[in-house]
Amino acid sequence: MDQPNATASRSGAPVVGSISALVAADGALSLGDSGIAVKILQKRLALRGYGLTGTGYFGNLTDIAVTDYQLKHGLKPDGIVGPVTARSIDDENASTPTTPQVVKPAAGGRPPWLIYGLSLLGTKEGAGSKDNPAIIDWAEEEGGDIAANYKHDATPWCALFANHILTKCDLKGTETLWALDFAGKWPAVRLSGPALGAFAPMKRPGGGHITVVAGKTSAGLIAGLGGNQGDAVSIRGFPRDRLDRGFWWPAKHPLPTRIGFDTLPVVSTAGASINEA
Known part of the structure; x- marks a missing residue:
């Protein structure tokens, strides 16, 4: 029975x-x-x-x-x-038995901005000429130059997303829409390598892109959480040599205890990043 x-x-x-x-x-x-x-x-x-x-x-x-x-x-x-x-x-x-298993949170622990950013996975731009009001609200909440210059979600919003998740954790970002400003033009320290939650700016044709380290893929790529990745908040794979502007960490938050590609957990992604414009 x-x-x-x-x-x-x-x-x-x-x-x-x-x-x-x-x-x-x-x-x-x-x-x-x-x-x-x-x-x-x-x-x-x-x-x-x-x-x-x-x-x-x-x-x-x-x-x-x-x-x-x-x-x-x-x-x-x-x-x-x-x-x-x-x-x-x-x-x-x-x-399962009640004997505790040896299970630890992911290497070094996920910082609060990464946890919050993961909760926004799937947020997409509005269809056609329509705007997603949530993305527009992020810009209005940021205020300053971001609010003044960001009016439609057809405008690249990777830096908006990165600033938004920092602001929600009471941390200061770049306060601009320029992704490459995350390469040292904000209250941050440069790490010796990737760490969970590190901000990784990079060049792309016609501009820059900013993603947040969320882990690594089974194919050996950096798994980056970012906005405007395929017109959505998503996790995408990036070749390590593409992330050549350094890995940056909010200066007012305790530094990560584990740094380096080998310390990152393997996570699934929506594929390699091919569209960040």
């Missing part, structure tokens, strides 16, 4: 006490939340080897753990525990 699923009733509804049930009752869990649902989530992730102690507060460490779990399980890496992520965590804990 089949045993009942630990996270779903015979009717298909989440079992009381599961993360799925708590999310169904109170909504998705994300950065800044607190309470018993967050504590249960942290304890479930701790069983998977993440260093969470069940404080009940959804802080940066929990955000990093959730995003890492999502990346490893083929889920949208937005750091938000909605129905799909909740069900995955419930199902995995129900079907």
